[in-house]
Amino acid sequence: MRFTSTLPVLAVLLPAAAAVAQTQPAPSATTLTVEKIMRDQAQWIGSSPTNVGWSEDGKRIYFNWNPEKARRDSLYSTTPAGGAIRKVSLAEQRALPTMNGDYDRKYARKVYEKDGDIFLLDLKSGKARRVTRTAERETDPGFALQDKLISYTRAGNLYTWDPATGETVQRTDFRRGSRPGNGQPTDKAEKFLRAQQLALFDVIKQRDQDQKARQRLQKAVARLNPKAIWLGQNTVENIQLSPDGRFVTYRLAQEPAGEKVALVPSFVTASGFTEDLSTRTKVGAPQTAYELGIYDIGRDTTFVLGYKELKGLDEQPAYRKEYALPATAPVTAADDKNGPKKDKPSTELRRVEPYGPYWSENGQHAFLVIRATDNKDRWIVSLDPATQKISLLDRQHDDAWINGPGIGYGPGNVGWLPDNKHLWFQSEETGYSHLYTVDVTNGQKKALTSGNFEVQKAQLSRDKKLWYLTANKTHPGEQHFYRMPVDGGPMTQITTMTGASEVTMSPDEKTLAVRYSYTNKPWELYVMPNKPGAKARQITSSLTDEFKSYPWRDAEIVTIKARDGADVYARLYRPAKAEAQGPAVIFVHGAGYLQNAHKWWSQYSREYMFHNLLVDRGYTVLDIDYRGSAGYGRDVRTGIYRYMGGKDLTDQVDGAKLLAEKYGVSPQRIGIYGGSYGGFITLMAMFTQPDVFKAGAALRSVTDWAHYNHGYTDNILNSPYNDSIAYARSSPIYYADGLKGALLMCHGMVDTNVHFQDIVRLSQRLIELKKENWELAVYPVEDHGFVEPSSWTDEYKRILKLFETNLRPGASSAAGSSGGN
Structure with missing residues (x-):
């Protein structure tokens, strides 16, 4: 059943109506209602550690x-x-000292920042020594010169402090702006006049000689201070002193000038006036450019590292071939007189972003991680700062984009082994993120782990004889803690409780603090010995009696055989007594790269509870880890490249088919909903698969990817002016004419992530297309992630009303929306 109003409803102006009476379960102590599950979570569920x-x-x-x-x-x-x-x-x-900080090589001392000052902690005595007490903020503390000094940055410059003498030394003198002139004329006419004055007047000549003598003296004294390095309009970051004290390395950042930033108006404010929030640029805007600078202290000179020798730096992305028309393509009337335009091969080198250097413990070797700004290449190279030479150790290329556990969008999880010649890193070279080493002396690479699972976290033991790993080796939906010899070998599983275990080791690494959860059990704190199969003892008990009174479902983990043969994992919630040809709802998680069909407590706790409410009412619910989700390796992660709304959407359609064929659901009574990326998929489903989904709720949805941010979107769809095809087929606003079923859209008006403008543009499109069966609910005080229980309650009452109205046979279009008041 469709909404029949001739105009879209701005639902925030209207109160939500009562639910369909015939579908309400009989009230009891364990009856779920929207009001109950959307209350303040700490009050209703409890607070996990x-x-x-x-x-x-x-x-x-x-x-x-x-x-x-x-x-x-x-x-x-x-x-x-x-x-x-x-x-x-x-x-x-x-x-207390802060949790973060830097330890010396013997783990005898720790240096850390607290409240903008630097402290040095003696771990044996437990006494902390204050290194700085200034009005300016000091940051980035670390040990330098083989642990003899403490380094830190202040006001964009590097300082060291000697614990033995208490002496503080400024190691760099970075200055914004351009180097001033020396007072000497540069113009030919000015040079002539100066020479004439010195020749005519002895007093002027003598004063000029005195000034030059003073300048020579000042220059001699200045040699005792660090070299003034003029930055222009750049800023400086990641300033490091080499272990031998000979070099200072730093990263220069050049911000683009004059880029237009989107403003989000906030209407409900304390002042009573509308206030504009400055947010971000849109995808395709120029980004910050980075360079690695090297200050050779002994030679008193600076260099900027070059990368032209990097293998593949001149390669153009594979997708550009789609825009290169053959020279023999037929000319049509639409073409200009010179025929179809054809991309010319570009010889321009791609821009890169350097990270590091990372020095071996003995200070003899250093390496950099370098990433192409289009995120299609990551290089690991050795660095000789004396010659500014780099040598390739590893290259990971992906026609889509580089990411994955332990890799991310930055340098990733990297370090040195104790032999000072092998560095370690993670890579998706095999399709799954695994641990590797490479010998910097000969370039020989070795895989320490392998298999169809992901190493999600890796760290060396303090004695550097063992690896401690978190991985989903037993099942994609489980996370366990393992140990492994430093040179590789069998992974010994330590945690055993089904679900997820987040482990923090004691300083002596003999005891584990474990944050553990299961599908229907929120996170609690446990403690156990660091021994395989040891029993974990529960420390906290966080849940309220009211929350525990309801029998929360342990959702089944099922696999969907997708149309391309891939196995797609999903959570399935089924009623105890399913109605023949009953209704179903498919939930689409947000973030794209996120996992939700797993065996631990979902970060979508409200949605999990809502799914239990739906099942109580006779719905079957399917929660799919569609293509693009985390936890399943590279091919799933990049399955949405250049086509969001492609495999990620057909996975939902294949899920709907499974519900009808295997679980007795009516194919005419399937709804879909989700937020953020899930809202985007909901829109694509309602616009391009109108005969599959009868109703959909799209929450805080991206409607046009050309209006989203650069960091996320450019990786998946490239830049809009370079890959317009990807944007045209991935943006729901182009498909709005396909809407048939009932559509609810909900959006916060102060959303600084997916801007409210996005949903307003789509609303105008629907109005111009004369679509009637849609509704927009707006939330004046909410950002992307809702905060207020009243907003959550109103939103989910409307979602429930949408499904009750449209997925129940014979339900009235005037039916209400609360989950039972």
Whole structure:
């Protein structure tokens, strides 16, 4: 059944109506309603522990928690032996070192930043020594010169401090702007006049000689200070002193000038006036350019590293071939007199972004990670700063884009092995993210792990004899903690509880603090010995009695055989007594690259509870890890390249087919909904698959990818002016004419991620297409992720009303939307 109003409804102006009475379950203590599940989550569910860490002596475990149901979490601590949990006082918090920092090679000292100052902690005595106390902020603390000095940055310059003498030395003198002249004339006429003055007047000549003498003296004194390095309009970051103190390396960042930034108006404000929020540029806008600078202190000179020798730097992306028309293509009336335009091969080198250098412990070797700004190449190279030479150690190329666990969009997870000649890194070379080493002396590479699973986290033990890994080796929907010899070999599984285990090791690495959850059990804190198969002891108990009173479903993990033969994982929720030819809803998770068909507590907790409510009402619910999702390797991750709304959408259609063929669902009674990327897929489903989905709720949806941000979109669709085909086939606004079923759209008006403008443009498109069966609900105080329980409640009442109205046979279009008040 469709909405029949002749104009779109701005639903925020209207109260949500009551639900269809005949579909409400009988009220009881365990009956779910929208009002109940969308309440403040800490009050209704409880607060899981987060940000778990250890004291430096390993005697206490710290974590954020909120058992008091306050407005925000507080810091708590307990002992690994299972002592009482206590709230940490503000005075104690002020005295604690931060969790982040840098350790020396013997793990005897730790340097860290706190409140903008630098501290040095002696781990044996537990005493902290203040290194700085200034009004300016010091950052990036570390050990330098083989642990003899402490380094840090202040106001864009590098400083070192000597714990033995207390001496502070400024190591760099970076200055914004251009180098000033020396007062000497450069114009020919000016030079003539100066020479004439010196020849005619002895007083002027003598004063000129005195000035030159003073300048020579000042220059001699200046040699004792760091060289003034003029940055122009660039900024400087990641300033490092080489282990031998001979070089300073730094990264120069050149921001694009005059780029237009989208403004988001906030209408409901404390001032009573509309206030504009400055947000971001749109995809395709010029991005920051980076270079690696090297300051050779001994030679008192600076260099900017070049990359023209990098293999593949001059290669153009494979997709450009689609735009290269053959020279023999027939000329049509639409073509200009010179025939079809044809791309000319470009000899321009692609821009890159350098990371590092990363120095071996003995200071004899260094390497860089270099990424192409189009994210289709990542190079690992050795660096000789004395000659500014680089040598290729590894190249990972992807016609789509480089990413994956331990890789990301930056340098990734990298480091040195204890022999000082092997570096380690993660790569998707085989299609799954695995751990590799390469010998910097001969370039020999070795895979330490392999198989159809992902290494999601990797770290060396403190003695550097073992690897500790988090991986989904047993099942794509499980995460366990493993250990492995430093040179590779069998992975020994340590955690065993089905679900996900997030492990933080004690400083002596003998005890594990484990944040664990299962499908229907939110995260709790456990402690266990660092031994394979050891029993984990639960420390926290966070859930409210009210939440525990409902029998939350343990969703089945099923696989869908997609039309191209791929196995697609999904969560399936089924009623205990399913109605023949009953209704179903498909949920589409957001973020694109995210996993939700797994065996641990979903970050979509509200949606999980809503799915239980739907099943109580007789719906079957399918939650699909479609193409583009995390956890399944490179091919799934990049399955949406240049076509969002392609395989990611056909996975939903194939899921709908499975529901009808295997689980008794009526193919005429299937709805779909999701937020952000899930909202985008919902729009594509309703516009391009109108005979598959009868109703859809698109929340905070991207409607036109040309209006989204650069960092995310350019990787998947390239730049819009270079790959217009990808944008045209991936943006729902081009397909709006296909709408047949009932569409609900919900969007926050102060969304700084997917701007409200996006949904307004689509609304105008629907109006011009004379579409009637759609509704827009707007939320004046909400950003991309809703915060207020009232907003969540209103939104999900409308979603429930949409499904109850359109997926129930004979349901009235005037039916209401609450989940039972």
